[in-house]
Amino acid sequence: MVKKIKPPRELLEKWKKEDEEARRIRRENADWNFIDRQPPKIRLALLVYIETGDIYKAAKIAGMTIGEFNEIRIRAKIPSIT
């Protein structure tokens, strides 16, 4: 069995902090009125995006391509963060 390369603990801690910061920024910037007005599937996808920043996961939930979901993300004022 192939042994997976694991990231060192310090890196995992750094990523955890980055993820928390990104989640906070997405939550703070989101247009919650817009999100509330969306159909359930889209609303859930937007919430998943706010939580994870994972556009693939969110697009799958919304039943959209990543490009289509990106348009909704922009209208919901949720920033993508790098």
Added chain:
Amino acid sequence: MLGVLDACFIIDWSRYRRRKLLSKLFDIMYIHEEVLAQIRSTIAIEYVTELMMRGILRLYAWSDADETEFIRLRDDVSSDPRIPAVERPDILCLIIAKALNAILLSENVGIHRIVEYNPRYRNVSIWTALEVLENMVYKGLITIRDEEEFLDYIREYEEDTAHKFRRRRIEECIERLREWLRK
């Protein structure tokens, strides 16, 4: 200079008012057909088409050796939840960038994290739009007299794409630019 484009980068960059500058920064850029298949928005399709028509963007010829490397890298990638999911087309871009010694243009956090910890990929250069803008300054494609003017370019990009760069990364970038402006 060679570049490789992934879908997340193209989707954002194609919305930027100064998107045409990218083709002046790179001599040739490559894209995988599976990345092309991910792009559906009209604005991004138009942008990619324009780059291909001008011969600046080319389709990468994927080989059996690349596919073997894909399987190896896919198996290497840790399943730790702190590495956001990366899809096959994103991994293909990383492999192409390594094979061509090209700069990978990607906004995919998962891919950035693989480069951070995987020893075989640590030497791959990976830029987000922030480093692209920074390098446009060095190449004289955008002119700035001070850091405030660079921040204006960042604001423009953030406004057009609804993308935000982390404060720490902007500060590091500004520090490098200050050094460059002093010379």
